[in-house]
Amino acid sequence: MDGKKLLSFFQTCLHSFMKVWQNAFLCLFFSCLSLSYAQEIGPVWYFGNNAGLDFNSGVPVVLTNGALVSDEGCATLTDANGQIMFYTNGNTVWNKDHVVMDNGTGLFGNVSSAQGVVIVQRPGSNTIFYVFTVDTQPVDAGYKGLRYSEVDMTLDSGLGAVTSNKNIFIATAIGEMLTIVRHSNGTDRWVAAVGYPDNKIYATLITAAGVNTTPVVSDGGPALSNYGWMGAMKVSPDGTKLAHSHLFSGVQLSDFDPATGLADNYITLTTDSMYGVEFSPSGKLLYTSSYTSSTINQYNLEAADIAASAINISPGNQIHDGGGLQLATDGKIYFCRYNLLDALDVINSPDVLGITCNYQINALYLGGKTINSGLPAATQVQKMTAVIMADKFCLSDATEFSLSSVVDANSVTWNFGDGNFSNEVNPTHVYASIGTYTVSASFTIGGVPQTLFKTIEILEMPTATQPPDMTACGDENGQAVFDLSTQRTTILGPLQLVDFSVGFYTSLEDAKAGVNFITEQYTNTSNPQTIYARVSPDAGICHAITSFILNVVRKPVLIMPDAFAFCQNSSVTITAPAGFSAYVWSTGATSQSIVVSKAGSYTITVYQVSGGITCEAVKTITVTEAAKPEITYIEINDWTDNKNSIVVTVSGSGNYEYSINGINYQTSPVFNGLLPGKYTVYVNDINNCGTDKQEVVVLMYPRFFTPNGDGKNEVWTIKAAFFEPNMKIHIFDRYGKLIYSFNGSEPGWNGEYNGHRLPSTDYWFLVERSDGREHKGHFSMIR
Template sequence: MKKNILTYGFVLCTFFLFAQKQTNIWYFGNKAGLDFNNIPPLVLRDGSASSFEGSSTVSDNNGKLLFYTNGQVIMNRQHLQMKNGSALSGHQSSTNNTLIVPLPGNDSIYYVFTTGAALQETHQFQYNIVNIKGDGGLGEVIAGNILIEDVIFEKLAGVRHCNKRDAWIVIHKWDSDEYHSYLLTATGFNPVPVVSRTGLVITGFENNEIGTLKFSSKGTKLAAVHSFENDVVELMDFDNTTGVLSNPVVFKPNAIPHTPSFIGVYGAEFSPNGNLLYVSANNSAIDPSVLYQFDITSHNAATILGTKQTIAKTVPWFAGALQLGPDMKIYMAMWKDTSVSVIDDPDVFGPGCNFRYNKIFIGPAGKEPVQFGLPTFIQSYFDTASVPYDFSRSGNCLDRNITFKLNRLSGIDSVKWYFGDTQQSQALQPTHNYAAPGFYDVKLIVYKVDCSGLNDTINRRIWIADSAGFLGADTSSCNVLALTIGIEEIEGANYLWNTGYNGNKIITTGFGTYWLELQQNGCKLRDSIDVIEKPKPVVNLGTDTTICKFKPVILTTGSSFYDTYLWNTGQSTPSITVDKAGTYYIDVTLNGCKASDTVVVFPGDCAIFIPSAFTPNSDGLNDMFGVLGDITVRSFSMQVFNKWGQMVFTTTDISQKWDGTYKGKKALIGTYPWIVYYVTGNGLRKYLQGTVMLIR
């Protein structure tokens, strides 16, 4: 038996199981579009191909556009014509003019099936092959307009095979009761159809071939809408293993025949659960648009008609196609409208289905963005049962008694659980008690009912916490610093901080409370941590000051309660005494927090000291006469005179001194008058005079 392994990340081998996002981008009508990667869908107006009726679009597994077509030209994701993508044999006035189907097991090759229109002389069924990796990743048509058969209706539909890999493409022969089911497998397209001769023979007026062909998303029912002269809906069972259609029932939604110039019934769509069928109709000038709902669970024509609900009517536009969306709502096009209408709750019988006329505005009046059609898809893309099996755990991450829950229970024959601690269970949703905290590798095998021969194996590593306080103790900091707080990476966990960050660790930006909530495979746990501001020391050495010779200055922090002191002089006391001008700074610490301050000691406006005697005898002691000390002045002048009034010395440099000579000769012993004029650093003008005794 082949097994399908599903690991964390949900990677599956079949293309259908992730196909929901392949339908996330729609292009239709007059260059209109919808993007279902947004909820509600985002309106797109960048399309470059128009279609009166059918179209088809395909996106990748992440919902990113790959290409789209109106049956006549293929446009790549850049909205440019794909290489070799022109002159397709489809027609934009065909109900279901085209269908894009990925080749099973291949992420590069796509088949593009096309049909002609009733207004054409030939109604051919053809296919083209696209290699999406061609032309630098923009896609390239590598085979075009390959004829499958002639003379078919302008309708086709697709659904997956029971094996979840292959795909059926179904068409209806003209002038015949034959439905042809073609199979696309990993080896390619099988040109030999499964023929089902059932139901109505449609012939006569060419417009009788108008109307949609639509599968239910589960692939068990097919609805064929036959417009104009027939004005009926044909409902059949479909065997998605053999491709055989059977058990046709035919019913006529319109109780009163439509006006001949109107087409009658046109579009159809199944509810997501497959129990209801919606049918659109255009009947007369006063009744141009009608939307019906039927309960089809009986599969009996009379009973079905007895459940008819008229959901909407007499709206001002012709009713067009109906299409189920990725959001499980049904969308309705109306010819030449500006908007798309929506059935919000299509599984609900009666008015509770919530039809919303013109709910999504597409474009302004006059542009006619909406026409008759909406994109045609493989309907299995909308089967909720195609969602991969998965499981989650209950409760808090501290809980050791854990209940495991499957995401869905349908389609299961049996299961087997391996809890990662040697224990096992075959209960659908078991409860298991773990002996200790830690990591456990849990494995679930789902044995399915379907014919695929595939069993889903899901592996999860679960975490049982040993403490709610996983962030640790509160922390403190002196300043608003970048502190890293958090938890080591936990496999499979999602993280959410109160800041909005979603990583396992965060760098703080300020003081306060930080909490982290983590989820790991269904469990939740939250912890918080306070980042507290420590009391910081404040040190102040005061304002800058001045110093004078023989008058030292005391610099002090004003506190003896700090843990440490360190001056740039190397001293480690609360106060220091300095006797020189300069810059002094201190670092203090308290509780691990540091503070600093700086003070500048300038030379002050001190009194000038001039000696009263000097002995210029070259003994190195008092040999010079002048101003003593390091004093800052703005300007300075000094003159010394002998007793006859002759100036024996003069200078404007406060540091220059008289050596006791005059005209190169030693001056006589005696008393010498002097005068000094200077301007202080603060701008004060000073004048001094006195005498000095020259002694030898």
């Protein structure tokens, strides 16, 4: 409701009540909180660093005359005409002349307390108000807790003053969030707070007798982590839900009983670090803002799984952390991004599900003033009033109308602004043409006739032309990559791409909400699969949806070897598998087989026609010419008992396999762990293009011998020496004297020199092999 219509409503009420004192019905405007039971929004905001907004005209007008400075919490009181009475940041109270109120300093709130101050009118009084404050950081020494101070507007010639009832204690260990809930009797009030770290809900009752300083305590959620005292709390428009957000402790949503002040049945929506929270005007949607980014999530409170319904409605690439969220009189939700920015973001249609709620960055410039984290919040009106709620504003849609509060309106007369009327309580209406319409709802509250007005705009509905289905060749899993962008021109039809966009979705629900869009280079997840296309104007909320089907035809599977080989002066026949519609070789041949006599790469493409589409498979085959192997060198690493090895070097261009017994072959030319002895090395071409072989001898010597006449180890010689009969072995004593020489075919040395037995000691040897290699070592003779 805009300011003029709000004033008209109150003037009618005042006339019906015989012109009682002008301030009998007041708008209370509270910092960072949302009100319940019939909810009105305060028309004047003072917040941040001397920032201000006036919504009395129906649109926000920037104010720069405020004296208030606050990082977060603040509250403003206005009268029935939308004129300010006083405002506060929780430490100081200013009167309507922007001068500090008598006794208006030293309140125990804190400018850094997120939702640290609210104002409540004492029921039955037109002059007494209570300023509730909560300090910041309940873990700090000197923390002052939840308190209230009394303001009497009859003092100081009607400018008001804080009385001696100042900073009255209520509770300690309370977080930085306060909100006001209307009692179910329609008169009394609850001030709800959140305990830290127990996350209990503390509900303080305010009646005509004053403030009951013994709160009603109930469970609000799991225990809070460090810094969980920071955040916000809001109440749904019907007063039955409490939502509270916390740094590093997520968001909880609870049922609330406005008759008893008890909360129960809490659920945790997220465990991410959150700061702001706000209900949509209808109470069907909830918004939360992240503390560590500028992300805003929207929750559908009518969803079966509320937590899973979260939709990120904010654009990316924002560099500031998130701050408070607040619903205003114009039906929009405003959002401040920390820190010291000079403009507010806005959610233009907060009752619209999905990204079409129309989030706008830097939508409202503050006239050079700045804001940190905290926004002012909803205002509570002492009379239960209503506002017109409307949804669906696209031509050909049935626009839905209702009243937002608990007004007992059994008889409502609706004027849709186009010459059509309805007496239904919650009517729908289809407009015949686009344009701006002023809708009115006339009803009676307490015997007083009321008429509410709301201006709506009916927007043109775009068209979405259904494109043909898409068919593609896919893999054995029935998946393929589709270029959805090729459908865009058909879908738009006569619409211009510069004015409209096309988004693609896997479900109708996502398409309607405009969430979870898919990329235009899309791989299907089922076969067949229906894709939904949403046509949206670049400016506006109306959209049209069409659909088409993705079909995948399985590509032919071409299973054949990657490589072939042929022997020198020969050829090889390459045959592709049977059963395909056509064959095309890189040679130009179209037969199933080709004969190849030249090394190189050859490509075979097979085609299969199915379902009206031709799919293909391609394979590249390598053909090599194999040559007979020739052993050019064998490296022998011997003179150990069982760790000897040989490495075979081969010339030739074939693929070879190796063996040292002619039976067991391997692809490696290296043989390890060999015992001393004679081996025949075989190298075989795997395409049967020839074999080469060569003998090698692996040698070793005994470390000692025992020529003592027992018939064991009587002679020392080189192991496997007999395989090299031309080998020369020389024995020396420790002084280098030649003792004995023999060749590979002889038995060895018996431990004597010129017929005399030599003593037990170490002896040295020199081996001269037939290929010129030499080896030296020593051994022991033991008698």
